[in-house]
Amino acid sequence: MTHARFRADPCEESRGALLLVLLAAALAVPPLAAGQAGSDPVPVPGGFHFFTPGPRRLGYQGLHVEPGTILDFRGDVAVAYLTGTAEDDRGNRYLLGADMRVLRGDYVGFDGFTRRGVFGFV
Secondary structure: OOOOOOOOHHHHHHHHHHHHHHHHHHHOOOOOOOOOOOOOEEEEEOOOOOOOEEOOOHHHEEEEOOOOOOOOEEEEEEEEEEEEEOOOOOOOEEEEEEEEEEEEEEEEOOHHHHHHHEEOOO
């Protein structure tokens, strides 16, 4: 009695190899955070935190503090601090302190691609 020798279909072997390559590629790309598009900028680590550059004598963190809020960012950052008072509809007065920032330049998105953009925070 002779036994037939079976050989796998070459196309099936190619499909298996292609599947492994696609799986490896999918695992190599970091997952996006919920609600994030791939082109969105990656925030600085440690959560949503604003550093406040400015003179220490005015209550800020000094002049050598990172004003940006985007990781892997290269560009221009403008910061403006607003102070004053505000009044509600009942006549109550409140102290107001806010900052506005505009960032313009190149950044690396969640998908790993470098892009150019303009961002504003109020």
